[in-house]
Amino acid sequence: DAGITQSPRYKITETGRQVTLMCHQTWSHSYMFWYRQDLGHGLRLIYYSAAADITDKGEVPDGYVVSRSKTENFPLTLESATRSQTSVYFCASIRQGADTQYFGPGTRLTVL
Amino acid sequence: DQQVKQNSPSLSVQEGRISILNCDYTNSMFDYFLWYKKYPAEGPTFLISISSIKDKNEDGRFTVFLNKSAKHLSLHIVPSQPGDSAVYFCAASARTSGTYKYIFGTGTRLKVLA
Numbered sequence: 359d360a361g362i363t364q365s366p367r368y369k370i371t372e373t374g375r376q377v378t379l380m381c382h383q384t385w386s387h388s389y390m391f392w393y394r395q396d397l398g399h400g401l402r403l404i405y406y407s408a409a410a411d412i413t414d415k416g417e418v419p420d421g422y423v424v425s426r427s428k429t430e431n432f433p434l435t436l437e438s439a440t441r442s443q444t445s446v447y448f449c450a451s452i453r454q455g456a457d458t459q460y461f462g463p464g465t466r467l468t469v470l
Numbered sequence: 471d472q473q474v475k476q477n478s479p480s481l482s483v484q485e486g487r488i489s490i491l492n493c494d495y496t497n498s499m500f501d502y503f504l505w506y507k508k509y510p511a512e513g514p515t516f517l518i519s520i521s522s523i524k525d526k527n528e529d530g531r532f533t534v535f536l537n538k539s540a541k542h543l544s545l546h547i548v549p550s551q552p553g554d555s556a557v558y559f560c561a562a563s564a565r566t567s568g569t570y571k572y573i574f575g576t577g578t579r580l581k582v583l584a
Contacts, residue, residue: 361514389570399560400476400576401514408570416571446515452570458504459572461513 361385364449366461372470375405377423379465381449388454390432394445395464402447407432439469460462473497474562476575484583489547493560496541500562504572505534505545508557517558518545521565552580564583 371377381390388416392404393416403416405424413424421443423435429447436443445467449457475494483489493503501522506514520527520534520543527534533546547554557579561572 391572393574398576401561401574402569403573406571417573450513454570456503457519458516461506461515463513464511 362449362451362460362462364447364465366465367463368466370468370470371439372443373439377441377467378441379436379447379449379467381432381433381434381462383430383449383451383460385451385453385460386429387460388429388450389452390426391396391450391452391459392422392432392434393448393450394418394443395448396445404434404447436467439467441469443467444469471501472576474560474573474575476558476560476578478578479576480579480581482581482583483550485552486549489545489550489580489582491545491547491553491558491560491580493525493543493545493575494541495562497564497573498541499567500573502549502565503534503536503543504561505532506561506574507554508559508560508577514559529534538582547580550580552582552584555580555582 374423391406393401407413407426449462452459504519505517508514518532536543557577559577561574563572565572
């Protein structure tokens with residue numbers, strides 16, 4: 359089915375471990391985004407990408423790394439996970455010239 | 471610095487009545503505003519949008535009002551239905567500057583009572 363998917367949906371890891379969250383979209387949208395949702399903070403932009411090999415920081419990029427070698431994939435890596443990175447992570451995409459973003463179902467990450 | 475604020479964390483409304491959700495912003499460069507709806511364990515879904523060249527946009531039971539001078543927008547849901555119970559986020563962007571970055575508010579949890 360066409361759409362935007364995230365994997366895994368749930369992840370438990372330990373402090374200091376590297377974790378990669380995957381995001382895949384089938385629309386060939388040029389723009390992709392990573393957000394985290396935390397109580398009291400709403401959705402905060404971590405990183406975004408305007409096209410393959412073009413990425414830029416959002417509001418809260420520290421501790422995260424992204425890459426975009428292919429248009430359809432936008433993985434988010436926590437190089438050394440910390441408890442403060444426990445959150446729900448959402449990936450989104452938008453076609454250039456369009457108005458609205460489409461969001462994936464989210465990944466709930468717990469860092470122990 | 472919170473550029474987009476939703477000062478009411480929660481709202482309860484009786485079924486059939488009007489729900490009014492509010493959003494304030496501080497950045498005068500914002501020129502495009504959206505409302506998203508989010509159910510538990512799902513990603514946000516687009517609800518309605520408004521450009522700064524308008525002061526009102528309507529789609530069925532949902533109407534968004536924009537007051538640029540006050541830097542305030544509101545979402546009206548009439549009549550409210552139990553299925554409208556969700557968290558609502560407003561978001562803003564500076565589209566004329568060529569960015570697709572959206573800044574989201576903290577969300578308002580709406581509960582529609584049957």
